[in-house]
Amino acid sequence: MKRLIIGMSGATGAIYGIRLLEVLSKLDIETHLVISEAAQKTIGMETPWNVKQVKSLAHTCYDNRNIGANIASGSFLNEGMVVIPCAIKTLSGIANSYNDNLLVRAADVTIKEKRKLVIVARETPFHKGHLRLMMQAADLGATILPPVPAFYCLPQTIDDIINHLVGKVLDIFHIEHNLFHRWGSYETESAMAAQEKNEGVDMAKEWPEGLSYHPIYSDPPPKDPRPQ
Numbered sequence: 715m716k717r718l719i720i721g722m723s724g725a726t727g728a729i730y731g732i733r734l735l736e737v738l739s740k741l742d743i744e745t746h747l748v749i750s751e752a753a754q755k756t757i758g759m760e761t762p763w764n765v766k767q768v769k770s771l772a773h774t775c776y777d778n779r780n781i782g783a784n785i786a787s788g789s790f791l792n793e794g795m796v797v798i799p800c801a802i803k804t805l806s807g808i809a810n811s812y813n814d815n816l817l818v819r820a821a822d823v824t825i826k827e828k829r830k831l832v833i834v835a836r837e838t839p840f841h842k843g844h845l846r847l848m849m850q851a852a853d854l855g856a857t858i859l860p861p862v863p864a865f866y867c868l869p870q871t872i873d874d875i876i877n878h879l880v881g882k883v884l885d886i887f888h889i890e891h892n893l894f895h896r897w898g899s900y901e902t903e904s905a906m907a908a909q910e911k912n913e914g915v916d917m918a919k920e921w922p923e924g925l926s927y928h929p930i931y932s933d934p935p936p937k938d939p940r941p942q
Contacts, residue, residue, distance in 0.1 A: 717744045717792035718887065719785050719824070720772065721817040724752020725836035727799035727861055728760050734798055734880045735771035737891065746785050746792070747772035748817045752801065778815045785820040794830030795821055796883055799861070802837050802844055809850035821856075831856040832886055834879070857886060867895040 718738065722731040731753075738745050747769060749757075754765045769775045776783045784790045797804060797817070807818035808825075824831040833856050837844055848858045859882060863875045874894065881893035 715742055715744050719746045719792055719795035719820055721748050721797040722753040723750045723801040723804040724756050725799040725801035727836045728756045730879055731798045732768055733876050739771045745772045746774045748776045748778055750778050750817055776816055778817055780816055781819055783816055788823050788827045793887055795824040796832045798834040799836035800833045805835055805847050809847045825854050832859050832883055835860050866897050
């Protein structure tokens with residue numbers, strides 16, 4: 715059975731970590747979860763979940779103060795780690811190897827053991843300090859995967875957007891899923907073909923000159939009722 719370490723820190727976007735745990739709990743993946751103190755507050759503020767319910771999704775949970783836990787050692791074999799969401803403070807700790815809690819220590823061990831570390835950095839806008847930290851972490855071997863939505867998969871709900879991000883995380887670890895429609899899939903090709911037929915728009919080209927709305931995602935703007 716594959717092992718995957720999940721770290722949740724206090725940035726907004728707790729639902730990303732929860733959804734990842736939900737998906738992995740239904741697969742043959744052994745999850746090892748550490749939740750920061752700030753993340754525990756964010757879970758309650760942003761979602762209908764409580765911390766106990768979130769922890770129940772994982773195979774094993776750890777106290778963030780327990781610096782001697784299994785996941786703090788490189789001898790604990792696993793596929794890698796995801797920090798989702800990752801607050802800037804946590805990113806700073808990882809980028810600078812400042813191992814003052816279990817979450818950051820586990821991430822540092824993941825890097826030194828040359829395992830996959832995915833950092834879902836959640837902040838907006840980024841200033842140069844944030845970008846430098848992401849560069850430092852990337853230089854150490856981490857993959858920076860901010861929660862940036864894609865629209866080629868034609869999301870219809872917030873759930874679709876959340877699932878796309880979680881699916882991109884799973885892709886990095888080569889974990890199969892069907893959380894979103896991939897580019898070139900039957901669904902996306904069919905949607906584009908139908909739109910071309912219905913709207914008379916060639917989606918392979920730029921928007922027609924003078925068209926002020928996107929022919930797939932937006933309705934035409936209302937006509938000005940005033941006499942022209």
